[in-house]
Amino acid sequence: MQKYFLSLFSLSTLDGEDKFMEGVKPYIDYRKDTLSIEELKFSSRWRSCEFYIYYCIIFFAAILSLKTTxxxxNSSHHNYSRFSKYLQRGWIGGRKMDNTDIQYATFRNNIPSLVFASVIHLSLGFFFDYFVKYFKVLKDNIRRRTLYNNIFSFIFLIILHGTSIIKIYIIACFSYSISYIFLNSRLNPILTWFFNIFILFLNDIYKGYSFGSIYYKLSFFDRYSGLVPRWQIHFNFTILRLISYNxxxxxxxxxEFFQVISLPDSxxxxxxxxxxxxxDADYCFRNFFAYIFYAPLYFSGPIVSFNNFISQLRYPSKNISSSWLKKYFLRLLFCFFLMEIMLHFFYVVAISKTKAWEGDSPFQISMIGFFNLQMIWFKLLIIWRxxxxxxLCDKIDSPENMIxxxxxxxxxxxFWRAWHRSFNxxxxxxxxxxxxxxxxxxxxxxxxxxFVAFWHDISLKLFAWGWLITLLILPEIIFGYIFQSKNWDNWSLxxxxxxxxxxxxxxxxxIANLVGFCVGIQGTKEMxxxxxxxxxxxxxxLSVFCTLFAAVQIMFEIRNYEKRNEL
Known part of the structure; x- marks a missing residue:
């Protein structure tokens, strides 16, 4: 039992045993390591006196961080009254819970509906595939699965967005027409990018374009806007698929791009x-719609390229097994319950929303920012997984986003290679x-x-985040080039x-992520x-610097462990 539980957190549970064995190493960090190949041959530092000191520092810091947050x-804290009105009744230990993050609250509150939709999609797909495959015209995997996915997606989008499906389909058809008309022309990629960026801009400005604002006699279409009226929010992921297809x-x-390669599907x-x-026949209207509106990945990905999607329809991935799916599900369930515990005991999102840190110590304020970042990572991990x-249950293997x-x-x-990996x-x-x-x-x-900032949302704080990231990456690139390990290996320090x-x-x-995704420019400056x-x-x-220094040394040794074991 213990061995099975530990296996839930192995590398292969994220990307499947077959893919892991075939050489796709999901955890590899492409940054050059601090140690040379010669040094890697020596024994690890895990049991050295130096690292026992680091363990003590990290253990003490972790306990203090959790207790402080x-x-x-707690209700006894002097700022509790400022954010308590945003808390909801919880279900763990009689405590309230912090459900103020709109993105995660929307997902969490709709989990029953999403589970129901997934069960309906998979069940109907199974029965459709079982009965329809006997028809001669639908013996082909792609024809059969795209037909079902197009029918399901059409109904799915009507339920979600109501009459806004008309706008969605019109935009998709315009994008498709670019690739159809300008097939071999250089205008194809140019117009594709221009059109889709323009749509992102218009979607943000006009908030989804009501029919009444287009023409007053069409206003009756606005009466049924579906369960998710703000279709333009989720359309950002569709934009990526439109560009991928074209x-x-x-x-x-x-x-120069075409490769005549014949490989067995295995x-x-x-x-x-x-x-x-x-x-060429696969780049058709039917496959186009099946790809861009594929229900399981419609809301938030992970993002799969068109070529990859069609290839998996024709030759389903051999990596997907029932044992792997079971482990993946249990790991997701574990993460979900861990998030529930955090929401019931750490109200940092509500605190940051109300900026209720008046009179708090520097350490307390830093923990508000730190645990906000933990919450963002956890919520995205759960949603994407x-x-x-x-x-995966539908035999489509998309990339694992959080690796x-x-x-x-x-x-x-x-970091950006390991965060939202499919987008990267x-x-x-x-x-x-x-x-x-x-x-x-x-x-x-x-x-x-x-582009990443623009794609997320057209706002000053996200552009500030994007440009701040650009500025802060430069020193890493420059110093990484100057202090290459092959030239400095012999220096003990x-x-x-x-x-x-x-x-x-x-x-x-x-700091950059607090600006972009937590408290904005002003809130970060105040912190x-x-x-x-x-x-x-x-x-x-100084103590924060020393703690992070100890943590980084452990991170270095983790990378070296991965290299030694070819992970």
């Missing part, structure tokens, strides 16, 4: 499914490489994070120098000013 969330189709027609890797173009599990714990990151570049891969394929890759690295980083740089990185990452303006807080700042 619990204390500022560009995959465009590249499939280019000789040998197809994820990279093959993405890179090898589909046959729920929808990925739904797709490393938020507290196990010290590199800007490594999408960006690499459709923006980074077409714009020249590493040849124009700085320009690419600026363009990418500007090299590892500690890297750790100091990593600590600065972590602090900057926290920093309360922590750093007085010389009396010097000891606190």
């Amino acid at each position: 619990y204390d500022i969330s 560009l995959d189709r465009y590249w499939s027609r280019k000789v 040998q197809l890797t994820e990279k093959d499914r993405i890179d090898i173009p589909c046959p 729920f929808f990925r599990l739904w797709a 490393r714990c938020i507290n196990n990151n010290y590199s800007f570049l490594g 891969r999408w960006i690499v394929r459709y923006i980074y490489l077409p714009l020249g890759g590493s040849k124009l690295l700085i320009i690419n980083i600026f363009v990418i994070f500007t 090299y590892r500690h120098l890297c750790a100091i740089g990593a600590v600065v990185n972590i602090i900057m990452m926290m 920093i000013s309360r922590i750093c303006t007085s010389y009396k807080n010097f000891f606190f700042v």
Whole structure:
């Protein structure tokens, strides 16, 4: 039993045993490690005196952090009255719960409906596939599954968005027409990008365009807006799929991109499914709609390229097994209940919403920011894994978005590769490489994070976040180039120098994410000013630096352990 429980948290539980064995290493950090290959041959530092000191520091810091966050969330705290009105009745230990995060609250409150929708989708799909496959015209996997998915998605979207499905389908048809009319022309990718960015802008400005605002005689269409009237919020993910379809189709027609490769379906890797173009007949209207409105991944991904999606319809992934799905489900369930415990004992989201930190110590304020970031990571992990599990049960293997714990990151570049990984891969394929890759690295980083901010929401705090990330990545790139391990291996203090740089990185990452996704520019400035303006807080700042230094040393050793064991 203990062995099985521990296996739930193994690497293979995230991406499947077969994929893990075939060489797809989900946890690899592409940043150059601080140790050379020669040093890696020596025994690990886990049981060294140095690391026992680090363990003590981290253990003490963890206990103190949890207790402090619990204390500022208690009814006895002097700021409790300022945020208590936002708390709801809970179900653990008679405590209230903090359900003020709108995104997670929407997901959490609708879990029964989402589970019901997933069961209906999978059950009807099974029966449809079982009975219809005997018809000669529908023996082909793709025809059969796209027909079912198109029927289900149409009904699904009507229930969700009501008459707004008309607007959604019109936008999709316009995007499809670009790839159809300008098939081989360079205007295809140019117009695709222009049109979809323009749609993102219009969606934000006009908030989904009511029919009455388009033409007053159409206002009766606005009476039924569905269960989710704000369709434009979820349409951002559809935009990514629209771009993926058009560009995959465009590249499939280019000789330099086309590869004549014949592989047995059992040998197809994820990279093959993405890179090898589909046959021309697969880039059709039917497959287009089945892909962009695929129900399990419609709301929030994970994002799958068109080529990969169609390849999996034709040759279902061999990685998906019932034992893996069971482990994945149990791990998701564990994460969900852990999130419930945090919501019942740590009210940091409500505190940050009301800025109820008046009179709090620098350490208490820092814990409000720190645990807000933990909540963001946890909520996205749960949401993405729920929808990925739904797709996996339907034999569609999308990328695992969260592949490393938020507290196990010290590199800007490594962090963004491990956070929303499917979006990162999408960006690499459709923006980074077409714009020249590493040849124009700085320009690419600026363009990418500007687009990421724009895609999330057109707001000052997100643009500030995107440009701040761009600015803060530069020192890591520059110093990483200057202090390469191959040139500095012989210096005994090299590892500690890297750790100091990593600590600065972590602090900057926290600040940037607080700006973009927690308390905004003003809230972050207020937090920093309360922590750093007085010389009396010097000891606190120094202790934070030392704690992060110890944590980074452990992170380094985790990377070295992964290299030693080829993980």
